[in-house]
Amino acid sequence: MDRNIDKLIRLNKFIADSGITSRRRADDLIREGSVQVNGHTVKELGVRVHPGKDRITVEGKLVRPANQRLYVAFYKPENVLTSMSDPHGRPTVKDYMEELPVRVYPVGRLDWDTEGLLLLTNDGEFAQKVAHPRAAIPKTYLAKLNGVPTREQLDKLLRGVSIPGGKASAIHVSRVPLGTSQQYAWYKIIINEGRNRQVRKMFEKIGYDVKKLKRVAIGKLEIGHLKKGQYVFLGPKGIEEALSSEWERPSKKFRPGSRPTNRPKGRR
Numbered sequence: 416m417d418r419n420i421d422k423l424i425r426l427n428k429f430i431a432d433s434g435i436t437s438r439r440r441a442d443d444l445i446r447e448g449s450v451q452v453n454g455h456t457v458k459e460l461g462v463r464v465h466p467g468k469d470r471i472t473v474e475g476k477l478v479r480p481a482n483q484r485l486y487v488a489f490y491k492p493e494n495v496l497t498s499m500s501d502p503h504g505r506p507t508v509k510d511y512m513e514e515l516p517v518r519v520y521p522v523g524r525l526d527w528d529t530e531g532l533l534l535l536t537n538d539g540e541f542a543q544k545v546a547h548p549r550a551a552i553p554k555t556y557l558a559k560l561n562g563v564p565t566r567e568q569l570d571k572l573l574r575g576v577s578i579p580g581g582k583a584s585a586i587h588v589s590r591v592p593l594g595t596s597q598q599y600a601w602y603k604i605i606i607n608e609g610r611n612r613q614v615r616k617m618f619e620k621i622g623y624d625v626k627k628l629k630r631v632a633i634g635k636l637e638i639g640h641l642k643k644g645q646y647v648f649l650g651p652k653g654i655e656e657a658l659s660s661e662w663e664r665p666s667k668k669f670r671p672g673s674r675p676t677n678r679p680k681g682r683r
């Protein structure tokens with residue numbers, strides 16, 4: 416996990432900043448053995464902690480850092496609800512966020528049966544920026560279809576097809592060399608809106624069912640090496656990438672028949 420979301424700070428400052436007590440009293444609590452960091456009692460003063468990552472308790476109670484902004488890039492598996500609760504008891508993204516010291520909320524949503532990159536944050540302004548249609552942040556998906564559309568059909572997606580809620584268009588669509596089946600084909604599609612089941616409805620409109628759907632990038636932020644169910648914290652670079660409205664037009668060598676362009680990235 417990337418730990419550079421914020422810098423390390425002294426434990427007594429962390430406790431005081433959270434508003435539960437003064438820095439001096441925090442020192443007393445530490446000396447008394449009432450403070451635990453990631454399950455271990457810490458009695459030395461001057462220990463530094465990572466507010467975005469370390470779990471700090473005082474007298475057994477979790478201390479939530481004050482004013483801490485957290486940005487999480489999560490690989491949502493399929494069959495997980497993009498919600499922080501579910502009255503029917505289905506798995507939700509919250510199940511994966513239990514360890515976080517602050518509550519975060521999903522930015523936009525992925526369908527139950529869609530997997531891939533989902534951002535979560537407690538920064539409402541950031542969430543709005545990413546999700547707002549005016550920001551037109553490109554979202555890149557890989558879609559497995561039950562057939563091979565013609566160029567003419569794909570061009571329709573670029574020109575725009577009408578789906579519930581109005582016309583929807585892709586800014587890019589191309590075949591990618593994934594899978595070996597003759598029956599199914601994979602396509603990369605980039606859209607810069609986020610309407611309900613938009614990718615599925617657009618392909619349906621040209622006569623194809625989406626059998627599998629995976630979001631691989633938001634703006635310039637790629638899913639990279641993340642595995643299903645894993646998350647990383649975003650630092651300033653990752654945040655900037657997620658907010659980028661630019662997208663790279665694939666060069667000739669990435670046209671259908673060559674490798675997909677969403678090569679995994681390391682640190683962000």
Ligand code: URA
Binds near residue numbers: 615616628
């Ligand atoms: N489009 C869809 O159809 N589903 C998603 O989950 C996201 C985009």
